[in-house]
Amino acid sequence: MKLVVAIIKPFKLDEVRQALTAIGVHGMTVTEVKGYGRQKGHTEIYRGAEYIVNFLPKLRIEIAVSSELAVKAVEVISAGARTGQIGDGKIFVTPIDHALRIRTGETDSDAL
């Protein structure tokens, strides 16, 4: 079991969601986050006052999938979220030790 965490540009969410649904990923958690990497920030000007905004809005997608599906998921997220511009985001994959569906008590792969 793998946890796939992707930080993407907010307007790419729909493409990524559709691509994941197409390969059989039927659940995800999305969080609005702020951060910066190579893209750094941008400058905002309000009546002459300039502010450097370091943290840019991004979305953080989390999906828990079987190890086989994880490889495919990374591929489609990467394809769906890519614009080719700086700031497209990153994908991290980590192992999951244990999973449990709260309603039924099913565990591990049954719970995904």
Next chain:
Amino acid sequence: MSALPRHAACAAAALFVASIFSALATPALADSPLISAADTAWMIVATALVLMMTIPGLALFYSGMVRKKNVLATMAQSLAAVMIISILWVAFGYSLVFVGDGPWLGTLDRWFLAGMTMDSTNPAAKTIPEALFMLYQMTFAIITVALVAGAVADRMRFSAYLLFSVGWFMFVYVPLAHWVWGGGFLAGIGVLDFAGGLVVHLSAGVGGLVAAKVMGRRHGYGSENLSPFDLSLAVVGTGLLWVGWFGFNGGSALSANSRAVMAIIATHLAACAGALSWGAVEWMTRRKPSVLGMISGAVAGLGTITPASGFVAPWHGIVIGVIAGLVCFWACTWLKQRFNYDDSLDVFGVHGIGGMTGTLLAGVFATAAIGGTPGLIEGNPQQLLIQLYGVAVTLAWAGGVTFLLLKLVGAFTPLRVSREHELEGLDITQHGEALQ
């Protein structure tokens, strides 16, 4: 006399007695009680429009420009101005401004509206009920006090603001309004201020500048990100101010006539031209026309046309608006940085500079066919000097008294929140509430 028929003598006596009674019942002010239904209807609407400028217009305009932690506190300042100034206006403000025409101050004859009747009128507006004239002028006093607060947003204690607004109304607004509109010495020499370039905008702007200077800069000014919480609120607020301004300037004709319409056209055109010129100069100097820039330009145009509307031709509104956008942009960017004062919401840059510019331009563009007074262009350079004198008096009075008043209030209670409270936000520390 005995030749007079008895009943005729009785009738004459009855008439005489009746006239005495009616003279007693009618206040001295009501010399021609010819109330016009049309004028009254328009002025009721105009009164509502001007109140709408403060709540929610100015409340939204200002609170959209502060940080999220200070939104409610900023709205509270506009609300407080409505609550406090309305009552003070009824108590003594109206009477001291508009009743009696001494050079310095009116009288207290209408203390708590004493003697105001269904039929009474004010000599300044003979075709509407005096009560309506009183109410209309109340809304001007409210917004003037509410405007000042923008300069000290994000850092003034609410209790200090309440005391300050009472004092500012009493010692800055009331005398100034009497001098210009109530038959005082500025009215006497012929200063043109149709709807409040001096009384409202310059006085609030200078008051704000002095207050910003006395209170000091916000924590993090010039180093941290103080960007606005939600400019869409400010856009909505600008729309309400803009529409409300039709009542502000159009209503200042005090009747439903062509002069009111001419004032409204000039007002609308100035707002459009101001928004365009501010946006354009931003586009040229900073590569993007910001929405904040466009709404700032609109308000600058509106504030600047205020003293001139009702005296100038409608198309002058375009010229005055373009100038307003450019001059106020300069004041909010270059001037503010050069002198390094933290006028949080640019009350001086927009309203102070706008009111001053508009008062002077009224002396340039005044058109006899509209307001009965010729200006510089129509061969009356004297008028420009009179306008300059009005500006100088307003600058000196509003600036000086605001300074003394803040020192006085500061002697009783701290003007500014503690550093911790400023960082935490005024909503939670002053009012115990916060936006989530």
